[in-house]
Amino acid sequence: MSLKACIYDLDGVITDTAKYHYKSWKWVGGQLDYNLTEKQNQKLKGVGRKESLDKILKWSNSRISEADKQHLLHKKNQMYLEFIDTMNPDEVFEGFKNFNALAKGVGLKVAVGSSSKNAIRIIDKLDLVLAFHAIVDGGMTPNSKPEPDIFLLAAEKLQVSPENCLVIEDSQAGLTAAKKAGMKSVLFGQDKGLKGAQIQINSWLDADLEIFKKLY
C-alpha cells in the first residue's frame, strides 16, 4: 500500500477560524443569558453549525422554538462571515504552503475536506483556491463529521482509494470520520487525549512527508 493523497481539514489545520467562531457563538450564548467559555468552544471544533447550537442549548438548559433556532443560526453565521471577510493570505498557518507544494511535487493528490459550509469562501480569502485538486465542504454531503461522507467524497473526487488517503485533522469529530472512511490520520495541533490518529504534529513546520509515507 502507498500514500497517494492528503486530505486536509480546513478550520484549525490550514488556518485559525476558531477565534471567529468563538466570538459569534459567544454572542449566541449572550442571547440565551449564558456565558460560553473558551473551553466549551474547543468542544465545538469540527462539529457542524446546527449541532454546535444544539450543544450550546443543552449546556445552557435553554429550550427555544425551531424558528428561534433558525434565527440564531442565521445571525451567528452573519456575524462569523463579517470576521471571515477580514481574513487575508497571511492567516494561512506557517509551513502549510511549503508542505502542500512538496506533496504535489512528488505526485500526491491534495484536497480539503471541511464540515464548514463557508469553506470555499475562507479558502478564497486565503488565496488558496488553486492549491487543491478538490474541495469538499459541509454543504456537499448529507452527513457531516464524525460521519465519513466528506472524506469519502474527497477521495472520490481525487480518484484515490480511501486506504491510500491520509487525513490531517485537529478535532475528534474529524479523526473519527477519517477512521470510519478507512483512512489513516495525522492529529494536527497540541491537543491531548484525542483518539484515532496514527501520529501527531504540533505545526506544519513539523510535517515530514517521509514519515507520513512510512505509515503505509
Ligand code: BG6
Ligand atoms: C468546522 C468547524 O470546520 O465547521 C466548526 O471546526 C464549525 O467549529 C463547522 O461549526 C461548521 O462551520 P460553518 O462555517 O458551516 O458554520
Ligand code: MG
Ligand atoms: Mg478543524
